[in-house]
Each structure stands twice: as C-alpha cells, then as structure tokens.
Amino acid sequence: MTRTLKVGIVGWGAIGRVVGTALAGQDVQGAELTCVVDNRPLGEAAPAPQVPFEEAVERCDLIVEAAGQGVVREWAERVLTSGTDLLIASTGALTDDELAKRLLAAGPGRVYFTGGAVGGLDLLQAVRHLGPLEDVHLTTTKLPSTLEQPWMDEELLARMRSATGPVEVMAGTARDVPVKFPKSTNVAASVALAVGDLDAVRVRVVADPGATRTRHVVEASGTHGAYRFEVAHAPDPGNPATSQVVPYAVLRSLAALAGRTGQIL
Numbered sequence: 001m002t003r004t005l006k007v008g009i010v011g012w013g014a015i016g017r018v019v020g021t022a023l024a025g026q027d028v029q030g031a032e033l034t035c036v037v038d039n040r041p042l043g044e045a046a047p048a049p050q051v052p053f054e055e056a057v058e059r060c061d062l063i064v065e066a067a068g069q070g071v072v073r074e075w076a077e078r079v080l081t082s083g084t085d086l087l088i089a090s091t092g093a094l095t096d097d098e099l100a101k102r103l104l105a106a107g108p109g110r111v112y113f114t115g116g117a118v119g120g121l122d123l124l125q126a127v128r129h130l131g132p133l134e135d136v137h138l139t140t141t142k143l144p145s146t147l148e149q150p151w152m153d154e155e156l157l158a159r160m161r162s163a164t165g166p167v168e169v170m171a172g173t174a175r176d177v178p179v180k181f182p183k184s185t186n187v188a189a190s191v192a193l194a195v196g197d198l199d200a201v202r203v204r205v206v207a208d209p210g211a212t213r214t215r216h217v218v219e220a221s222g223t224h225g226a227y228r229f230e231v232a233h234a235p236d237p238g239n240p241a242t243s244q245v246v247p248y249a250v251l252r253s254l255a256a257l258a259g260r261t262g263q264i265l
C-alpha cells in the first residue's frame with residue numbers, strides 16, 4: 001500500500017482555497033490536507049489546522065506555495081533542505097538566477113512547478129531536445145485593473161483606466177516582466193522554465209477593458225517546428241488577476257505527484 005501524501009497549503013486565497021477544499025474533501029486520491037498557512041487568521045474557514053510555516057514544513061511531505069513570489073524567496077530553500085517537497089505556483093520568483101540555481105540544487109526535498117494558467121509547457125520542454133527554439137513569444141491580455149502596479153506613472157495609469165481597447169503596458173523578456181507584475185505574469189516565467197531560457201522569451205503585457213477572459217498566447221518556432229498555444233480563461237471572481245483554472249492545474253500536479261494512475265504526464 002502506498003503512503004498518503006501529507007500536503008500543506010501556503011496561501012488561503014483564490015488558488016489555495018480551492019486546492020485545500022478539494023484535498024480536504026478527498027478529491028485527490030493518495031493526498032490529504034494536513035495544514036494551512038496564511039497571513040490572516042482563518043478560524044473555521046480552513047478545513048485543516050492553521051499553523052506557522054515552520055510547523056507546516058515539519059508536518060508535511062509536500063508544501064503547495066499559493067501565496068506569492070516573496071514566499072518562494074523567503075521559504076523555498078528551507079523547505080527543500082528540510083526534506084519536504086515544494087510545488088510552486090509563483091514561478092516568477094525564479095527570474096532571480098541565484099535563487100533558481102540554489103533551488104534546483106537544494107534537497108533532499110524536490111522542487112516542482114505547476115503549469116498554472118498556460119498550456120503546452122510539456123511539449124515545449126520536449127521540443128528542446130530537438131534543438132533550440134529561435135523565437136518564443138508570450139502575449140498576456142488581462143483586464144486593466146488587474147495589471148495596475150505601484151511603479152506605474154500617472155500617464156500610464158490614466159491610459160489604462162480610460163482605454164476603450166487594448167493598451168500595451170509592457171514589452172520585455174520573461175526575466176523582466178514577472179518582476180514588474182508579480183501577481184499577474186508568473187506565466188512568463190513558467191514558459192521560460194519550459195524553454196530553458198528567461199531571456200529568450202519575449203513577453204507583451206496588454207491591458208484590455210474588453211478582456212472578460214484572460215488570454216495567454218504562446219508562440220514558438222525553431223528549425224524543427226512551429227508551436228502555438230492560446231488560452232482564454234474566466235478570471236477568478238474574487239481575484240480577477242488569477243484565472244479560475246489555476247487551482248485545478250495545481251490539483252492536477254498534486255494528483256500526478258500522489259501517483260494516481262492514468263495521469264497525462
């Protein structure tokens with residue numbers, strides 16, 4: 001008989017709540033919710049004990065990070081060093097090369113990344129073995145309010161707020177963009193993880209008042225082929241910066257880690 005995977009969730013928000021509720025309801029064969037970590041007191045809202053981070057690391061086989069890039073920076077290495085595995089949603093933290101290098105080398109815990117809001121990462125990772133991808137582009141289009149940032153000047157904010165159509169708010173690489181939109185463009189770092197190069201992924205971030213669905217378009221080509229993946233997600237009603245599908249991508253990752261048969265890997 002295989003052991004049940006004890007899972008702790010860090011971040012009881014749009015992602016964590018759905019993942020934690022599903023785990024507590026035994027929706028993921030071979031995994032159970034052991035505890036929850038969050039900034040705010042959750043009281044009865046959490047279906048498992050709310051504990052400090054240190055205690056979660058001690059009690060769990062696997063921690064799901066669904067809190068933000070800062071949590072990855074502060075805790076990821078300690079989780080892995082303690083022997084606990086870590087599944088990261090805030091992949092944008094990996095734009096820091098030093099941190100990325102340390103996490104990939106850390107152990108005995110293992111680090112994993114969820115595909116989150118983008119598709120096709122499995123194929124892009126496979127394609128690397130045929131040779132480099134020369135051209136990789138990601139275009140992310142979201143509601144303007146979900147893209148407002150403290151560093152933006154009045155002129156850009158005014159343009160976003162009064163837009164009647166799409167407005168490009170940033171063009172850069174997967175190294176620059178997730179740092180500027182830490183809660184909204186982790187997908188850029190996820191594409192870069194699949195492609196194996198942060199600087200090779202050209203990213204456009206577009207604010208569009210008509211974007212009732214969040215759109216991510218990944219386009220890549222090389223001598224061996226051309227690839228295009230486009231998704232249009234309903235945003236989470238409580239946190240429209242996050243697409244509603246993301247917790248289900250995390251649950252899919254958890255099912256694979258728990259060893260459920262029949263998974264597409």
Ligand SMILES: NC(=O)C1=CN([C@@H]2O[C@H](COP(=O)(O)OP(=O)(O)OC[C@H]3O[C@@H](n4cnc5c(N)ncnc54)[C@H](OP(=O)(O)O)[C@@H]3O)[C@@H](O)[C@H]2O)C=CC1
Nearest residue numbers: 011012013014015038039066067068089090116117186242
């Ligand atoms: N890979 C992907 O495709 C995606 C990745 N993400 C990443 O996942 C993260 C979480 O998303 P989402 O659930 O929508 O965010 P929410 O803001 O809805 O929830 C995050 C929760 O984590 C809590 N939190 C933040 N920092 C800490 C901390 N240091 N310790 C404990 N709790 C903390 C927050 O509390 P408080 O509000 O008090 O800070 C909040 O309750 C995003 O910030 C983003 O980085 C999101 C969408 C897609």
Ligand SMILES: O=C([O-])CC(=O)C(=O)O
Nearest residue numbers: 117184185186187242243
């Ligand atoms: O949920 C999404 O569509 C993407 C997102 O917020 C992120 O990548 O951080």
